[in-house]
Amino acid sequence: MGGKQRIFIVEDHTLLRAGLRALLSQDPDLEIVGEADNGRDAIRSIASLAPDLVLMDLSMPGMNGIEAMLDIKRRNPETRVLVLTIHKTDEYIHESLRAGADGYILKDATHDELRVAIRSVLNGKTYLSPDISGKVIHGYLGTGKAANVASTWDTLTHREREVLKLVAEGHPNKYIADYLCLSIKTVEKHRSNLMKKLDLHNASTLTSYAIEKGLVAI
Secondary structure (H helix, E strand, O other): OOOOEEEEEEOOOHHHHHHHHHHHHOOOOEEEEEEEOOHHHHHHHHHHHOOOEEEEOOOOOOOOHHHHHHHHHHHOOOOEEEEEEOOOOHHHHHHHHHOOOOEEEEOOOOHHHHHHHHHHHHOOOOEEOHHHHHHHHHHHHHOHHHHHOOOOHHHOOHHHHHHHHHHHOOOOHHHHHHHHOOOHHHHHHHHHHHHHHHOOOOHHHHHHHHHHOOOOOO
16 A cells, blocks of 8 residues: 555544544554544545545444445445444344445454454455454355345335334434434334334334344343
């Protein structure tokens, strides 16, 4: 890599975003050229800045990371995207890779692993955290026909999964609407669709399902 590599951070938690900026700024070969706390602002900034690499969170208000990645990769195919997330379930991993992620690392990774991941992705390689690489191999190589059978989970949209997570965390509709920049009626519609698709009929069963899928911790 010649010259400084330009990094853009997309993360909705202010303290974590500041910590990433401080950590990466210590590397003389990296330059933080911008940051955003949601997908829509990230898309606008990245279109003009054209960074070499985007550190992308997945769960954000408004537009989530997977939706943002699809748009960023369409507009800036040369920009590399490294997902940095708490989510380690198969669904998030596979959807991120399908959306164009060049790497996937968990937020409990060490600073050294993050540096290795950034270097690998900037050098044109795909980086997967050790904790999730086995899941990817199993999902794409080890399950044969079963991998192509659509599950009920596969029928849920990104937004429905976000609403499911927030419902399972105990948040009321008004909070969910404000957090996702939606109307309360839209949130109610998403909840209704979730219950129909999953054949679950109250918040407690939705919560149990979300725990089973790894969306929330017990």
